[in-house]
Amino acid sequence: MGVTQSHLFTEDQNQLALIAKAIAHPARIAIIQHLIKTKSCINGDLVSEIGLAQATISQHLRELKEVGIIQGTIEGTKINYCIHPEKWNELKSLFQNFFESYSACCDSSC
């Protein structure tokens, strides 16, 4: 026990869960928002921007990279991180579909 029973669920359900998990940490949200704000895809001055240790930020960046939300290009000793545009649109519509599959009628009755 203790391990998610992925085989019980559909591909789609597992995928959506994985993406949600990538977003499910305030540090990763902060990283994403900072990458969005500084459009120029600024690198790891995220360490000073956010108050976490360098190793921790690096770890969060790797998780975001693994789901494909961000990408990085080497630039000398630094690395330029930025949102991955296509992937972003993909995730966006995945969530949109999920949230639009229920059309609330706005009476809160069961």
Place this chain on the structure above:
Amino acid sequence: MGVTQSHLFTEDQNQLALIAKAIAHPARIAIIQHLIKTKSCINGDLVSEIGLAQATISQHLRELKEVGIIQGTIEGTKINYCIHPEKWNELKSLFQNFFESYSACCDSSC
């Protein structure tokens, strides 16, 4: 160490992360989708629908209830669960805002 440093982040970042975390499990997504499909807000025959133990389903339901995504009304010995319409719309726009804060231009360059 090992505990999320919530104090480093904004209210909004923490809230969005909490919601994402609630969605970040395929079982909870499956529960939500089943509640959407059977509009009549069917109760815990989720146990037979999904292949997890009763205790496990109950635990997932509690997590969804805690974030407010679903609500339950007692009906004899059973409990009728359903999506919470207002909350759903709230979460929907939270995610929409998040995803729309970046407008991808579709060239994948940093």
Place this chain on the structure above:
DNA sequence: TCTTTGTATCGTAATATTGCAATAAATAAA
């Protein structure tokens, strides 16, 4: 009342996540 049914909670084991210091690796500059 006693029994049945449906759900929640407790306790626990397995696994995953978070965070950081230390260290490695890679490139730029001296």
Place this chain on the structure above:
DNA sequence: TTTATTTATTGCAATATTACGATACAAAGA
């Protein structure tokens, strides 16, 4: 080459999550 700078990785401790059997609890029906 040596040194500084930047990022990734390793190892580990603390905490959180997932899953389930056992059990408790509450309401319906016999």
